[in-house]
Each structure stands twice: as C-alpha cells, then as structure tokens.
Amino acid sequence: MFGWWRKRPPPPIPEALWQGVLRAYPFLARLPTSERDRLRELSARFLQEKEFHGANGLVITDEIALAIAAQAVLPVLHLGLSGYDDFVGIVVHPDEVVARRIQTDEAGVVHAYSEVLSGEAMERGPVMLTWSQVQPSDTHAQAGYNLVIHEFAHKLDMHNGGADGCPTLPRGLRRRWREVMQAEYRAFREKVILHERFGAEAPWLDAYGATDPGEFFAVACEAYFVNRERFAAEFPRLLELFDRFFVPGG
Known part of the structure; x- marks a missing residue:
C-alpha cells in the first residue's frame, strides 16, 4: 500500500555518471542510440525499484549501483522490468564469499561443505554479487x-519456477526453445567432458555451463x-533463438 511512490518518474541519471558506465563497459556503448536511451531509462527505473546493500565493508556508490543496474537491465531491454518483480534486494560483496552448504543425498546421508x-x-x-567480478575487464568480455x-538471467529463468533453462516464453517459441536448448546443452557438455577427460580443445564458454541446463542458459546469456x-x-542456432526471445518482434 506504500508502493505508490515507486510509480513516480525516477530521478534522471546524471550525464557524467552515465558516460562513465558506457566507457567502462564497451558492450553497452556499442548499442544503437535508441537502445542506449532505453537502457538509460530502464536503469533509472531499476535503481528506483531495487535496494542495494554493501557487505563486508563495501560502500555502495552511485558508480557501483549504476554499473550493476545497466548490466542487469540489458537482458530485459525489450522485455521490461516485470521479469525482476519477484525481488528487491541486491547484496554486493567486495570479493568472493564462502558459503556453508548442507545437502542430503538419495541415501539420506547429510553432507556439509x-x-x-x-x-x-x-x-x-x-x-548476491561480488564487486571484484563485476568491475570492467576486457578479458571477461572476450571470454x-x-x-x-x-545472475539476472537466473532471475528471469526462475520467474516461472526453478532455474531449468526455460524462462517464461511466448507460446510459439516453447517447442523450438526446448529442442534447441537441449541439443546445444548436450553438445556443450560433451565438449567439456572431452576436454576435461581426454585433453581435447577447451570450449569457448565457461565449463560451468555444463553443470545443468539452468547454468548453461545463464552462461550462454552472458x-x-x-x-x-x-x-x-x-x-x-542459439543466436537465432535468443534473438526471438530477447528482442521480440525485432
């Protein structure tokens, strides 16, 4: 009942701050002018709707918040922010964190790691994000x-349930999506296995994408x-599929 203020126009992003983000992340600067303008508009709305929290002494500056917002908005540039309406908080750590996990296997044995x-x-x-991995890097972009x-691809994926590599899709794309994604995931997983076990050439994408279809979708989106x-x-084939999903009617 107190969310009415979020519908008001967000404060504009200062020009110097926006240009700094475009310089830091060239893949954003390469967008056509109309898409950069849309990105700026949605980034301002994203900043208005979400809450940033620094952890382990990290202070969230305007530069940090905008760098994250602009990259998070990119996947939904043509879809709108509704895909992110199931959460508010973004926690940013200065560096990687160690999480304690407890898992019970099929035999009922509990494993702590x-x-x-x-x-x-x-x-x-x-x-949750780590700023050390969010900061601009030419090596990261090339890879x-x-x-x-x-992480925001995961949020899109989870919007209709668990992260299974199948976000909410238009009816006409569902069958094609499952066929192509399953085939590409199997082929990628085979390349990773051949590299890790037999010394074949490493695939270009992060091998973490071979973990499961949900991780493959997120890694491919990157x-x-x-x-x-x-x-x-x-x-x-994934390019054609992703274009149909991320740029509907494009």
Whole structure:
C-alpha cells in the first residue's frame, strides 16, 4: 500500500555518471542510440525499484549501483522490468564469499561443505554479487563472461519456477526453445567432458555451463550480450533463438 511512490518518474541519471558506465563497459556503448536511451531509462527505473546493500565493508556508490543496474537491465531491454518483480534486494560483496552448504543425498546421508561464490540468485529472493567480478575487464568480455548478466538471467529463468533453462516464453517459441536448448546443452557438455577427460580443445564458454541446463542458459546469456560476434560463430542456432526471445518482434 506504500508502493505508490515507486510509480513516480525516477530521478534522471546524471550525464557524467552515465558516460562513465558506457566507457567502462564497451558492450553497452556499442548499442544503437535508441537502445542506449532505453537502457538509460530502464536503469533509472531499476535503481528506483531495487535496494542495494554493501557487505563486508563495501560502500555502495552511485558508480557501483549504476554499473550493476545497466548490466542487469540489458537482458530485459525489450522485455521490461516485470521479469525482476519477484525481488528487491541486491547484496554486493567486495570479493568472493564462502558459503556453508548442507545437502542430503538419495541415501539420506547429510553432507556439509563449503562453496566459494562470486554470485548467487535466489528464487523469489535477493541477488548476491561480488564487486571484484563485476568491475570492467576486457578479458571477461572476450571470454563471454559477465557475472551480472549471469545472475539476472537466473532471475528471469526462475520467474516461472526453478532455474531449468526455460524462462517464461511466448507460446510459439516453447517447442523450438526446448529442442534447441537441449541439443546445444548436450553438445556443450560433451565438449567439456572431452576436454576435461581426454585433453581435447577447451570450449569457448565457461565449463560451468555444463553443470545443468539452468547454468548453461545463464552462461550462454552472458556471451550473447557481451560478445555477440563470437557467440554467433560458436552458437548460430542459439543466436537465432535468443534473438526471438530477447528482442521480440525485432
């Protein structure tokens, strides 16, 4: 009942701050002018709707918040922010964090272990990011790596349930999506296995994408948005599929 203020126009993003983000992340600067303008508009709305929290002594500056917002908005540039309406909080750590995990296997045995995390998206919960991995890097872009897009792709995926690599899709795309994604995931997983077990050439995308279809979708989204040219060469069928989803009517 107190959310009425969120519908008011958001404060404009200062020009110097916006230009700084475009310089830091060239894949954003390469967008056509109309799309950059749309990105700026949605980034301002995103900043108005979400709450940023610094952890372990990290102070959230305007530069940090906008860098994250602009990259998070990129996947929904043509879809709108409704795909992110199931959460508010974004927690940013200065560096990787160690999370304690407890898992029960099929035999009922409980396993406790630690996992090093760069980021995490929780279903109907906040997004966690590490600033050291969000900061601009030419190496990251060339490798098709982008932590923010990865975690926010998970949020899109989770919007209709668990992260299974199948976000909410228009009816006419569902069958094609499942066919192509399943085939591309199997082929990628085979390449990773051949590399890890038999020394074959390493695939271009992060091998973490071979974990399960949900991670493959998130890893593929990173590359699609930050290195479209290489992604097109490596995954032409996924390029066509993602274009139909992320740019409907384009």
